[in-house]
Structures are given as structure tokens and as C-alpha cells.
Amino acid sequence: MKKLEDLQEIISDAVNKLSFPIYPAALYEPISYILSLGGKRMRPALLLMACDLFGGDVDAAISPALAIEVFHNFTLMHDDIMDNAPLRRGNTTVHERWNNNAAILSGDVMLVEGYKLMMQVEDRLLRPILDIFNTTAVGVCEGQQLDMEFEVLDHVNIDEYVNMIRLKTAVVLGGALKIGALIGGADVKDAELLSSFGEHLGLAFQLQDDILDVYGEPEKFGKQVGGDIISNKKTYLLIKAKELADPRQTADLNHWIALKQFNNIEKVEAVTAIYNSLNIRQHAEDAMQTYADKAFEALDAISLPEEHKQYLRDFADGLLVREN
Amino acid sequence: MKKLEDLQEIISDAVNKLSFPIYPAALYEPISYILSLGGKRMRPALLLMACDLFGGDVDAAISPALAIEVFHNFTLMHDDIMDNAPLRRGNTTVHERWNNNAAILSGDVMLVEGYKLMMQVEDRLLRPILDIFNTTAVGVCEGQQLDMEFEVLDHVNIDEYVNMIRLKTAVVLGGALKIGALIGGADVKDAELLSSFGEHLGLAFQLQDDILDVYGEPEKFGKQVGGDIISNKKTYLLIKAKELADPRQTADLNHWIALKQFNNIEKVEAVTAIYNSLNIRQHAEDAMQTYADKAFEALDAISLPEEHKQYLRDFADGLLVREN
Numbered sequence: 001m002k003k004l005e006d007l008q009e010i011i012s013d014a015v016n017k018l019s020f021p022i023y024p025a026a027l028y029e030p031i032s033y034i035l036s037l038g039g040k041r042m043r044p045a046l047l048l049m050a051c052d053l054f055g056g057d058v059d060a061a062i063s064p065a066l067a068i069e070v071f072h073n074f075t076l077m078h079d080d081i082m083d084n085a086p087l088r089r090g091n092t093t094v095h096e097r098w099n100n101n102a103a104i105l106s107g108d109v110m111l112v113e114g115y116k117l118m119m120q121v122e123d124r125l126l127r128p129i130l131d132i133f134n135t136t137a138v139g140v141c142e143g144q145q146l147d148m149e150f151e152v153l154d155h156v157n158i159d160e161y162v163n164m165i166r167l168k169t170a171v172v173l174g175g176a177l178k179i180g181a182l183i184g185g186a187d188v189k190d191a192e193l194l195s196s197f198g199e200h201l202g203l204a205f206q207l208q209d210d211i212l213d214v215y216g217e218p219e220k221f222g223k224q225v226g227g228d229i230i231s232n233k234k235t236y237l238l239i240k241a242k243e244l245a246d247p248r249q250t251a252d253l254n255h256w257i258a259l260k261q262f263n264n265i266e267k268v269e270a271v272t273a274i275y276n277s278l279n280i281r282q283h284a285e286d287a288m289q290t291y292a293d294k295a296f297e298a299l300d301a302i303s304l305p306e307e308h309k310q311y312l313r314d315f316a317d318g319l320l321v322r323e324n
Numbered sequence: 325m326k327k328l329e330d331l332q333e334i335i336s337d338a339v340n341k342l343s344f345p346i347y348p349a350a351l352y353e354p355i356s357y358i359l360s361l362g363g364k365r366m367r368p369a370l371l372l373m374a375c376d377l378f379g380g381d382v383d384a385a386i387s388p389a390l391a392i393e394v395f396h397n398f399t400l401m402h403d404d405i406m407d408n409a410p411l412r413r414g415n416t417t418v419h420e421r422w423n424n425n426a427a428i429l430s431g432d433v434m435l436v437e438g439y440k441l442m443m444q445v446e447d448r449l450l451r452p453i454l455d456i457f458n459t460t461a462v463g464v465c466e467g468q469q470l471d472m473e474f475e476v477l478d479h480v481n482i483d484e485y486v487n488m489i490r491l492k493t494a495v496v497l498g499g500a501l502k503i504g505a506l507i508g509g510a511d512v513k514d515a516e517l518l519s520s521f522g523e524h525l526g527l528a529f530q531l532q533d534d535i536l537d538v539y540g541e542p543e544k545f546g547k548q549v550g551g552d553i554i555s556n557k558k559t560y561l562l563i564k565a566k567e568l569a570d571p572r573q574t575a576d577l578n579h580w581i582a583l584k585q586f587n588n589i590e591k592v593e594a595v596t597a598i599y600n601s602l603n604i605r606q607h608a609e610d611a612m613q614t615y616a617d618k619a620f621e622a623l624d625a626i627s628l629p630e631e632h633k634q635y636l637r638d639f640a641d642g643l644l645v646r647e648n
Contacts, residue, residue, distance in 0.1 A: 021466075027466060082425040105465055134443075137436045138436055148425060
């Protein structure tokens, strides 16, 4: 089994070697630019890992892995327009550096380039793999739509939230693993189990992210503690808190959410106190554990040598680190 | 051979029957909306026509034909954002009726839906047809990019202009015909000849459009005469005029182009007079004829019964109507 870092390295090298036409420059430069901003290349590395797990030739999976990375960056390019984001990985976003039109159109051609890369598979796998890619792509668009809608909705319930993060982030992880597994020679059943592993792990990881925003150690976490609270982001924690709050706690929460001018530390402390009184952290960790369990259940059912499963368990344990 | 009107009718019915998920509504409603605005459904009808020409089963070509129509409407949805267009076929554009983000994201998922429809072909045709679709899609994006760039460039030459309209409009016609031909059972050589016919016919048609803007009869043409002149649109006529103009004519042209306040009729008359003095109409008609000739040359070389070729000739003659 190849190490995850080595697979990420293979992807980084392959991304660096990707070349696009030079004319029209304004169409293709934003693609090279956003791809050059780096990132962990986790999605394509997972695709390679899945291929490797089933004894496949990792080289044969590089183009489809690049497809997943190009697709992911297409979604980032368009999401950044929609979210009005000035920065991406510490660099100017495409729509800020060029303009909205360039970001729309370069994103469009990037999606097509993603398909071109994804098609670089054996004929017998072309249709099943493109079916997965289509499903993944539709899911991500639906997830982004729901994410934008939820921002302006008063009430979102837990099921809706989980469905949104599943579509927006978990589905791609599952899709990447499933495609890699098929290229590696897995049968459909095992590929689907691995996909289920990835999707549930993605959900658990996203819930962990919500928890760490409030309860993580800032040094390890690398973000401002309570960023989600400050911005009123509808996380699992906030949605669950609204669900469980008594009238006084509800009034308290709504007060902080409505407040236009506030001291950040004060707001984070006040909302965290409400979360604590409702035992929200435990609720969120239970939910996270439920998804992690489902991931491991799917993993157990895959027909793979025990050491390969252990590799995946170690990978999952590495992702789901307890910070406190 | 089925009549073009009947093929357009088949497409209209199939478009009406297309259904998309209902959740999230704001993602899928814009798709149904833009598809409901009508249009001549020329591109998908051409795809069916090509299939029919080679004796194929038109029903087997409906999904790919819908793919071309969905793809075309995706490009319209995004182009309308980029062009800040308030109206599309007399109706509010998607980004005006919803908002820019909805138009971006619905367009994205529409492109994926286009791929899903295009994949509804026999396995042996899946890769070649998707290759054509990819090339077409990339071409259209490049054409739109060049079109936007040319709007703000001082100097565009004839070759650049022809390349732009080829990419933006002609390539899709060629692509639709090629895909239809392959589904109809044509060999690659004939499919490419038919594609060349369509692409050159598209170029001739676009040049005719440029000519008719200035020299068409308004009653037949249905548009304001000289609209391109009023808006300083870089058409074949304007580019050629700038190329051929002597210093005095150049100064005259530049004067009218730079003028911010003017009487429309006066400007159209003045610029048309410059065109006339440079014999621009003849130049444009010669160029148009050159592309029409190339279209008919490709057509002659196709291995099809003479009556089928005559059908295509009649179709082309119908498109390239002399208005004066």
C-alpha cells in the first residue's frame, strides 16, 4: 500500500504537469492559477488510494484523479463568485483577480476539462465511471444550492443540514473512492461499500469541523475559535441548540444572532455557554460517532485483505482526531 | 426523409416532457424556465436530421438531441449573465428573474444534465460522441471568451473574427450533425464531411446575419436595421471597412464610433455610406459565398443518395436566403 502522502505527491506532480491551451489566455489562465494555489489534493489522492487498495495500477488512475481535482476547483471557482469571497487559500480569488465573467466562463470550460480527464479510462469502465461522476457533480451543485438557501432561512432542521453537507462535501469523497475502486478492479459491491465508507467518513469529518470550531484548541486547529458563532453559521451545533433550547435559551440565542454590533469574545463565550448548558457538544459527538460507525461498518463488509482494511481504519482515525 | 418542421416538433415535444428533480426548486426551476422559452430548436433538429439522413432511427437520437438543446440553453443562461442581458426571447432572463448565483449554479447543473442526456447512446458510440461533445463545448466557451474580448479591443482582424464566430456558433452546428450522423450509422469520414458542411454553413449564415443587419429589408428581417452599427458591434462589415478605409474614411468611421450622443438614423446612414463607398457588401457576400461553397463541397463528397444530398442543399438554400 502506498502512503497517502506519496499519493498526494503524485497528484501534485501531475497537477503541475497539466497544461491547457494558451489561447484565449483569459479563459485558460484562471484554470492554471486556481490549480496552482495548492490544497491537500485529498480527493484525487483518495481516488488513487482506492485503486491501490484493490491492487490496481495507480498510474491508470491519475487522469481520473486529476478530473476530480479539476472538478473540485471548478466548484471552488464558481462558489467563490457566489460567496463573494475575496481570498482562496490566502490568494486573490479568480473573480477578484480577473472578473466575474472570467470566473464563470473559465469554470465552465474547467468542468468540460474535468470530463475530458475522467474519460481517460478503459472503455468497459467509461459509462459506469461517468455515471458516478455525473451523480457526484449533480450532488455538489445541489449541496451548494442548499448551502446558499440555508444561509438566509430562519429555520433549518438537522436532517436538512446533514443532507446538505452530504451533498456538498461527502458525496465527492464517496465518488472519488468508488471511481478509484472500479479502476483498481473492485466489483460494484465493494466499490459501493468503499463509497459508503467515504461518504459517512466525510459526514463525520464535517461534524467534527463544526465541533472543533467551538471546542478545538486554536493552536492545533489553526482557525479563530468560534468563527462559526461570530458569523451565525448554521452548523450542527447551532441547529441542535435551537432545537433543544427552552424559551429563555431561545431568546438568548436569538438575541446574539440578531445583534449587529458585538464583542467577538463576548458573543463566542455567551453562545458557547448556551451550547454547554444544552450539552450540545455531546450531541454533536454522538452524531459524529454514528456516522463514523457507519463508515467502519461499510469498511468491514468490503472484501479486502485485513491489512488493507487496517490501512483505511488508520486513515479514518487520522482524520477523526479528538482535539480535546 | 422527415421534414425539418417535423423534427423540430419532435424536439419540442421531447423538451416539454423533460423533467428535472423538484428539490432544490431554485436549482431546477430556472432550467425548466429557460427551456420553456422556446426557440427554433434548430441544433437538436439538425442532429435528428443527420441521423435520419443516414437511415438511422430518429428515436434513438432524441436524448442526444435534447443534450444539445440543454447544452445550448446552459450557454445562453451563462451568456446572459455575462452580457447583462435583461431579456431572452422576450422574457426575463434567469439571472434577472432569480439572481446571478441561481443562474450560475443552475447553468452548471444543466451542463451536467447535458452530459447525462448525451450518454444515452449505444456503448460503442459513447466515447466518440462524448469526444465530439467535449470539443463542441470547449469551442463554445472559447468563442464566448473571444466575443467578450473583442468587444473591448480596438483592433480585431477578419481571421480572428471568423475564428470567433466559428467557435461560438458554427462548431455546435457541426457537432450536432456529426453526432446525429454517427447515431444514424454514418462512418467517421461521412460524419466529418457532414460536420464540415454544418460548420461552413454556420459561418455563411453568420456572415449573412451581419449583412442583413445593414442591408436586409426590415419587414423580412424583423430587427431594427443598423442595430449593429448603432452599437458599434464588430461585425464582418465593420472590421472589413476598417481594414480597407483610407485615412479620411478611417477618421469618419472612428468619429461615428466614438460619438456618445447621436441620432440613430443619421449614424446608420453615415456608416452605411462609408460601407457602400468601400464596396463592403460585396466583400461580405463574397466571403459568405466562399463558406457556402465549402459547405456544398463537403456535402458533395458525402456518400449519400443524391436525393438526401438534395434535401441538405434545399435546407442550406433555405437558410441562405437573399433578402435583396
